[in-house]
Amino acid sequence: MNHWPFVIAAYVLTLGATGVLTLASLRAMRRDEGRAEALRRP
Amino acid sequence: MRAKNQRMTLVLLGMGAMLIAALLAMWGLRDRAALFLSPGDLRTRSVPAGQAVRIGGMVRPGSLVRAPDGVSLSFVVGDDTPRTVPVSFRGVPPDLFREGSGVIAEGSFAPDGRFVAAELLAKHDENYKPPDKVAAAHRTETLR
Amino acid sequence: MHALANPARFLSFARPLTPWLGWGGAALLGASLFGGLFLSPRDYLQGETVRIMYVHVPTAWLGMGGWAALAAASASHLVWRHTLAGIAARAIAVPGAVMTALALATGAIWGRPTWGTWWEWDGRLTSMLLLFFLYCGYLALNAAERERGGEAKLSAIFGLVGAVNLPVIHFSVIWWNTLHQPPSLTTEGSAIDASIAWPLLGSTIGFTLLFAAIVLMRMRAILGQARFAARLRRAAA
Known part of the structure; x- marks a missing residue:
């Protein structure tokens, strides 16, 4: 049995999910901090 | 005692009690949570013929025989007790x-x-x- | 530690720390996974599938470590009533659930060529699946509690109760006959050859740093939401 397809599947899955999680968290942080900043009193 | 010390004691006591309860439950589960019976387990537990069960252990070196038909094989499973179990199988074993x-x-x-x-x-x-x-040749020392 | 409970002080160090952890973790992770894929040797028995370990072990460790941190934050939320601790617990839940799911998935992908099965209901696999369901339960309970505007006390208690599963996961392979192998890294030493172990060490640290950055980002998002709501109320008043 060739093992590389299993290895590649595991890496693609892990890096894909970690990447999506990181970018989603980053975007949420920028959005929520930005909205709060926009309401700041001068 | 101040309120936060009271809460701390409560949390610690609660955690301790839950841990003990969980350990007791796991101790009670230890036979049923086992995935397989080793040859040593079979000394104290008799399994009737025909009943579906999983057994596990080491394939004894030198015991593996492949039949001429190419799909049947037989071997002996042992563990650190003297007891062994002869096994026969038809099919493709894992790598x-x-x-x-x-x-x-x-x-x-x-x-x-x-x-x-x-x-x-x-x-x-x-x-x-x-x-x-x-x-040297491959040899697993631990059964688990 | 109590000084950190102040959101303003927390932000003053979380803001500069986030990019350092994120980029540092990503760089270390990239280098280690490259090493794990192309530089380290294959295993004498498993062959190339041993490389799955470089993503499986860190995700499993973060799934479990995530709940340990969630439980610690929950305890501090309950004992000292630190709002920030409740926010930390809430910020850990989603990344922890993702890591646990990845550990289960990569384990199944490794199990198929190695054991000959994707899944078996043995002690380790079952208790790890339970951890994933605990994360889901925490998220549902926490969302329901926040909707009612409470302090999320029940989810904090749930976080503590769920921590009982962590020793069960760890010792499952020692207590019971399981399909999963026992730990390779123990206090008595390593059963992993150094040439195979170094990418594992690097990817574990890299994943951990990245996980910390993700948690900080999520905490900052929650604090931003709270500030936004407070300013909106003040503007309306």
């Missing part, structure tokens, strides 16, 4: 199935005491080595 290595067999006992496996799973051990550092 990591080999002598001196762990195996889990799903199937049932035939009336003559031989274990007829419908499925074989290879058990991997905790050792990781590159090919050029393996001096």
Whole structure:
């Protein structure tokens, strides 16, 4: 049995999910901090 | 005692009690949570012929015999007790199935005491080595 | 530690720390996974599938470590009533659940060529699946509690109760006959050859740093939401 397809599947899955999680968290942080900043009193 | 010290004591006591309860529950589960019976377990537990069960242990070195038909094989499973179980299997075993290595067999006992496996799973051990550092033949020391 | 409970002080160090952890973790992770895929040797028995370990072990460790941190934050939330601790617990839940799911998935992908099965209901696999369901339960309970505007006390208690599963996961392979192998790294030493172990060490640290950055980002998002709501109320008043 060739093992590389299993290895590649595991890496693609892990890096894909970690990447999506990181970018989603980053975007949420920028959005929520930005909205709060926009309401700041001068 | 101040309120936060009270809460701290409560949390610690609660955690301790839950931990003890969980450990007791796991101790009670230890037989039923086992995935397989080892040959040593079979000394104290008799399994009637025909009943579906999983047994596991080491494939005894030198015991593996492949039949001329190419799909039947038989071997002997042992553990650190003197007891062994002869197993026969028809089919393709997993890549990591080999002598001196762990195996889990799903199937049932035939009336003559031989274990007829419908499925074989290879058990991997905790050792990781590159090919050029393996001096002797493969041998798993631990059953678990 | 109590000084950190102040959100303003927390932000003053979380803001500069986030990019350092994120980029540092990503760089270390990239280098280690490259090493794990192309530089380290294959295993004498498993062959190339040993490389799955470099993503499986860190995700499993973070799934479990995530709940340990969630439980610690829950305890501090309950004992000292630190709002920030409740926010930390809530910020850990989603990344922890993702890591646990990845550990289960990569384990199944490794199990198929190695054991000969994707899944078996053995002690280790079952208790790890339970951890994933605990994360889901925490998220549902926490969302329901926040909707009612409470302090999320029940989810904090749930976080503590769920921590009981962590020793069960760890000792499952020692207590019971399981398909999963026992730990390779123990206090008595390593059963993993150094040439195979170094990418594992690097990817574990890299994943951990990245996980910390993700948690900080999520905490900052929650604090931003709270500030936004407070300013909106003040503007309306």
